[in-house]
Structure formats: structure tokens, C-alpha cells
Amino acid sequence: MQDSEFAGERQLMTFWQLVTLLVLSTGIVALSIDMMLPALPGIGDDLGLENPNRRQLVITAFLVGFGLAQLIYGPLSDSWGRKPVLLGALVLYIGATVFCLIAWNFEVLLLGRLLQGMSIAAARVIGTAIARDLTSGRRMAQVVSMAMMVFMAVPVIAPSLGQVILLIAPWRWIFVFLLVTASGLAIWLSIRLPETLHEEYRRKLDFMDSIRAYRESLRHRAMVGYMFAGAFFFGGLYGLLNSSEQIMAEHFGLGTVWTLAFAGMAACMAITNFINSRLVMRLGQRRLSQGALIGFTVISLAHVALIVFASENLLIFMALLTLAMMLMGLIAANFNALAMEPVGHVAGTASAAYGFGTGVIGAIIGAVIGQLYNDSTLPLIAGQALTGLAALAVVHFTERGAWFGEGTDD
Template identity: 65%
Template structure:
């Protein structure tokens, strides 16, 4: 049987359906993380982890599995195609979610969450690879930013959805909702997604060939540099995900109303994701992401100084945290597009390498920040400031000291 012909965006689907598929695929990851946040106290009460802060591991286990498994999906997607790999991963996700649903111990839940994250990793790898199959350069950054704009609604509503489920059912029913969402996504992909892998880009699934692909990918200066920069930056974000429920619900005393404060921060991020989709075509990924990174670091540093000086109130925390975190919308999609700029011919493997390193390293950094929580927001804010400084240093090294430039991105169409 001959391989399928190359697929162009206008032939495969409309731009808006592509964005919709990317949104729903990545939304499964966000829902799997954020819907769990209001349930962490109930999980801790039900399954009795050894220490109070260990309930954060329900998030961390998912993130580590999510990062590690991306190394596998890249070569599989480059060999067998995008569609069969994502459908197989969704079936695996369903099995892991069922184990989460019936877990009788905290350790079993953590193991199942690891595999649930490992299965969900395919959504990130395949979504990025599909976008790179059909677009490139600023066009890819535009599509990814538009997808991110809609996607950012998910973190706004996900904790509230989790809280709503908890109002009418036990915490295990959150996994029932995730199972239904994954099934709906699988049906959409079965009937609407064509195979987007270009036949000439299919690569053999042999150890030496896989190592050669990863060696080629990690040997690219932009991919390596922006992968490490993304890992450092996302460490601060994952620290927020780990501690958000404890900071809002316990430290500031919001209790069950914590999803409202979380939504305020997530909503700020969605605004700049839309702004990025409108500006990236004119200004480029570098100018937007580098400027946003400096602003993020400055705001986080000032916030840490304010809290250390004893000025700590809920309204001030929300305003300053939202001001910093909203800049994520100008950084995340652009870092991803810059990392993939030179590696379109191995998009699946390159996307996997980016996701693995940024995900695993970021999750470990975020877990470290989270475990420092002791009824204070200072470890989170200070950790984000430090990670911002580290990210700036890595970007400077990657770009050879030339920030806010254009590079080759304008011609990578």
C-alpha cells in the first residue's frame, strides 16, 4: 500500500477546524491537571498521604509522566503517522483513567496518574507535529497562538468544573468526566482528522535511526536553547499549579471559592494569548517573547520583595500574580515555534524532545517550589523570579546575545 499524499492545510480542513482540534487535544491535558486542584484536600483525606504537601504529587506525577513519554511519541509519530499514534494513546489514557477511578491507595493513584500523563503526552506531541505539518514560521506561531487563546479558557473553568462535580459527587467522578471527554475527542479524530505526515518525512523505527533523529534535533541551537529556556520558565508555572489550591484556599482562606481566584489569573493569560496571535505576524516571535520574559521577571521580583517586606494581601497577590502570569501568553507559543524553526523535517521527534525536557525539568523544578510551601506565597513568587532570571540567561546564550531580533523567522513560511 502506498503512503498517503502530502496534505496541505486548505485541503485537509479549514483553519478553524485545525485550531479546534489543537484546542481539544491540548484541553485534555489542562483538564487532567486543573480539574484535580479543588479535589486535592478530599484526595488527601480519603487516601492519607504521609505529609500534607504530598497531595501536590497528584499534579507532579501527571506532569512527569507527561514529560517522559513524549520521547516515545515523537519517533512513533514520525514512523506510523499522527493519527494511529494519537488514537492508540487515547485508548491508553482511558485505561489509566479507569485505574485512577478505582485506586484504593495514594501510591496506586500516583502510579495511575503517571501513566495518565504519559498517555496525555501524545496530545501535546501530535498537536504540535500536526501544526508543523500544515504550517510553519509565523503562520505556525499564529495558529498556535489562536489555539492557545481558546485553550486558555480551559484553565479558567477547569477548577470550577472540578468544584461543581465535588458539590454533587465524590472526587472520583472527576475521572469519569475526563474519560467521557477523551472518548469524545477520539470520535472527532476518527472521523475528521486526515493523516498529515508527509510521506517523505516518514522515518524508520530503528534504535540507531531514532538516536540519529534525536541527535540531529538536540544538535540544533534553537531547539536546544529554547527547550532549556522553556524548562526553566515552566518550572515557575508548575510551581503555581502545585501550590495554587493551598495558597488560595488555605493561606488566604478562600476555601471552596478558590476556583474564582484561579480563574482570574488564568483569564489574564488568555488575553495575552489572543494579543500574541494578532501581533506575532508583524513583530515576530523573538520581540514578543523576549520583551514579555523581561517584564515577567521584573514583576515577579518586585512581588517577592513586597511579600518579603510583610505586605501580603489577597487582592495584591492576585493583581501582581496575574500581571506576571498573563505574560505566559506571549512566551509559550513563541518559544515552541522558535524551537521548531529549523527542524520541520523531523517535527515529531523535535516536538517530543522539546516537550520531554521542558516538561520533566519544569515539573521537577515546580515540585521543588511546591514543597517549600509553608503557609506563605513567598516561595512561589520568589521561585518564579529566579526562574525568570535563569530563562533570560539561557535565551541570551541561545541568541548569541542578540535579543529582540527577527532571525530567520520572517522567511520560514
């Protein structure tokens, strides 16, 4: 596809400019999550946590805030435009990061992480809305998939980057890195980002009007169905994020090099996101995501059976989990695109509703899975198997039993 073909009459952004925008926006979200993983033991020791599972709340607090605030940014961006809201949210993120940097106890740190998630949530909402302003259908799935490739690729380097910082400085310096990164992104967007929201699509900022916009978003079967399916899917992923350090570093005894094992798995996920961006134009979102969801669930169930009835070691654990996570790379972007397809006229609000549903519900499910950690891999793998089964049931209901169909998105 040529850039001019993508930009159309308005010539607002080329294809690669849009991809770059989404890459940077999703990248800082991923950094905010994954760089903290190797710091969790140090945070627990420094702030006096007796229960090691409690340190997982550093991740959960961010994810909950990330989901909750998306309800706000949708109506704001549909009324005021994409650019001013995104830049304002980045300023708030910088302030929240400073708050985390000076946190004097665990509760204050959790509050700072909640505020970090609430502010940077604008990047996901507005990034997706900008993509929907300029694309639709399979083209949107391709663009979002390339951004998700980076979102999945950041964990390849982020935990190791966090670990490098910890080798030379205390855990608070991770927040210094995030502070500098967010400031650079804000400067870049202020210079390079155009306003993509058509004047005719701007909505008056009014509480009742926002309620009507959310009702309009949620009256579409595909939007609601794939939002709940995505919530279960992300619940399994967040469960992995919460307990990955304890499982790999402590249960399997990898110590500080656990970030390398995590990086290898994340790299495989990034590869399948890239493959998705190449295949989705030919095969469609439904075929790819539904087939991958079935495969993910089957692998997770087989993994549970292996843990319960046979034995497991690090090699088997990493092989099966990596295979399952690779299939996640064919699910996330496509579920998002399928949900957004019928709601382009309220893209910002719909993106916020999708992010809220998948973010908050996924964070709660992930927190439950993480808190069940008992020096065994069974809570994580069984949790992922159950979330896979739940997502399959929701997709079956949403599609009225018609699997692998063309659908209106095609």
C-alpha cells in the same frame, strides 16, 4: 488568511480545522491537570495523607509522565503517521483513567496519574507536529498561540467544574468526567482527522534511527536554547499549579471560592494568548516572547521585594501574580515555535524532545517549588523570579546577546 491559502496543494485541513484539533488536544491535557486542583484536599483526607504537601504529587506525577512519554511518541508518529498513534494513545489514556478511578491507595493513584500523563502526552507531541506539517514560522506561532489560548482558558472553568462535581459527588467522579471526554475526543478524531505526514518524511522505526533523529533535533541552537528556557518558564507555572489551592484556599482563607480567583487569573492569561495570536504575525516571536520574559522577571522580583520588606494581602498577591501570568501568555507558544522552526524535517521527534525537556525539567522545578510551601507565598514567587532569571540567561546565550532580532523564523 483564507482557508485555501492555508491548506495549499494538499487541502488536508483548513486553518480553523487545525486550530480546532489543537484546541481539543490541548484542552483535555489542561482538564486532566486543572480539574484535579479542588479535589486535592479530599484525596489527601480519603487516602490518609499526613503531610498536606504530598497531595501536590497528584499533579506532579501527571506532569512527569506527560514529559517522559513524549520521547516515545515523536519517533512513532514520524514512522507510523500522526493519526494512528494519537488514537492509540487516547485508548491508553482511557485505560489509565479507569485505573485512577478504582485506585485503592495514594501510591496506586499516583501510578494511574503517571500513566494518564504518559498516554495523553501524544496529544501535545502530535498536535504540534501536525501544526508543523502544515505551517511554519509566524503562521505556526499564530496557530499554536490560539491553541495555547484554550490551554490557558481551560483553567478558567476546569477548577470550578471540578468543584461543582465535588459538591454533588466524591472526587472519583472527576475521573468519570475525564473518561467520557476522552472517549468523545477519540470518536471525533477517528472521523475528522486526516493523515498530515508526507510519505517522503516518514522515517523507519529503528532505535538507532530515532537516536539520529534526536541528535538532529538537538544540534540546532534555537531548538536546544528555547527548550531549556521553556523548561525554566514552565517550572514557574507548574509551581503555581502545585501550590495554588493551598495558597488561595488555605493561606488567604478563600475556601471553595478560590477557584473563582484562579479562574480570573487564568482568563487574563487566555486573553494575552489571543493577543499574541493577533500580534505575532506583525511583531514576530522573538520580540513578543523576549519582551514578555523580561517583564515577567521584573514583576516577580518586585513581588519578592514586597513580600520580604513590606506586607502583602490577597489583593496585592492576585494583582501582581496575574500581571506576571498574563505575560506568560506571550511566551509559551512563541518559545515553542522558535524551537521548532529549524527542525521541520523531523517535526515529530523534535516536538517530542521539546516536550520532554520542558515537561520533565519543568515538573521537577515545579515540584521543588511546591514542596517548599510553608504557609507563605514567598516560595512560589521567589521560585518564579529565579526561573525567570534562568530563562533570561538561557535566551541571552541562545541569541548570542542579540535581543529582539528578526531571526530566521521571520
